[in-house]
Amino acid sequence: MVTKAPIRPRRSVLYMPGSNARALEKAKTLDVDALILDLEDAVAPDAKGTARDQVREAVGSGGYGHRELVIRVNGFSTPWGAEDLDMAIAARPDAILLPKVSSPADLDRVAHRLNAARVPGTTRIWAMMETPLAMLNAGAIAAAAANPETRLDCFVMGTNDLAKETRAALVPGRAPMRAWLATCVAAARAYGIDIIDGVWNHLDDDEGFATECREGIEAGMDGKTLIHPRQIAPCNAAFTPAADDIAWARRIIAEFERPENAARGAIQVDGRMVERLHAEMGARLVAIADALAARDM
Structure with a gap:
């Protein structure tokens, strides 16, 4: 029987390229709540196989302590998606992050594979919300969490891809995206799942990062995805309950x-x-x- 995972802090969620073995090892020392071991955007096409092998080894060898381990696979329609999913199912991380989820059917496909393989219910499904269809179907996607067999546990906002797909500008305050962010927060809260805010791209703008963390908290986000370890400490400070x-x-x-x-x-x-x-x-x-x-x- 699949049971819902216990509440876990997800203040800081750091993307780590699966192709960088040194970074995967360093991640064991970082004060971060969750690690997304990435096989998708952060990995070049000619490094996909190497990344898959290294992520498999990293999850299997352990040593990450309290850090939640999440494998982001490539999409089903890509040349790497099937092998990524096979590996992730066998590795049994804390969660598998699915890119470009646009309908509940995307979740069902992976959940069926996990349940058929008798993977324990502690391995959850996270959904990247980064397409126009995902914004239109946010409620239906989140509603999949009402069925425990689906294992849906978290939304992750893919604001860069969302900007690309919608042609909306990524500007301070994210006014063009506020309606979509609010829709996804409402959907997540309606069905009891977490939601993690998108990344801040400007590593040299600490004030802008702090402002966007505060805006995310005010919007109802549980944490923020990060692209560099230097963002961990201020993110944790912002999202830690007073x-x-x-x-x-x-x-x-x-x-x-x-x-x-x-x-x-x-x-x-x-x-x-x-x-x-x-x-x-x-x-x-x-x-x-x-x-x-x-x-x-």
Whole structure:
């Protein structure tokens, strides 16, 4: 039986080219929540086979500690997609990231293969949201998560490809994309999956990166994809729950757990009216904070 994976921090999600063996080894020392071991965009066509072999070895050898390992395969229509998927299924990473997902059928195809191979439910499916059809079908794609057999656990925004496919400009504030980002956030939240923001391309613009992290948090993103290790620390700092917020969440949860409040939908806590939904939101915040604290023990 496929069960939903536990809540994990996904503040920082770093793309690592599968063709760079040195980078794959260095990743074991980085303070990042998740690694996308990339076989797609970051790998040249003549290096695809080498990347596949190195990613297989990296996942199999372990040593990545708390870091969530995600393999991004090439698309089904490419010359490399079938072999990539075969390898990823055999490697059993934490997740397989599918590029250019445009309909639930793209997820079903991979989920069927995973289930037929009796791969444990701990191997999830992540979906790149980076095409015009994905934006139009975001709700239907996210709804696949309602069926545990589909294993859908996370959306990853592919803002560079989305800009290319739609001809929308990538500008500070991302005004041309806000509607699409909000649509994907709403779809993810409607069906209980995470959503990771797209990359910031300008490595020499730290202020711009910090601003886009803040905008992503305000939009409801769970974390951000990264293209360089130097982005990890500021990203983690931005997406780490604030101590005051964690304390308030624990307070609300504790009050709703009192016997006299068990059947109540709204209560007063320290002079403020709070609803049970605030306790549910707080439970996720506390789970992430506890997971981060456990790493430091």
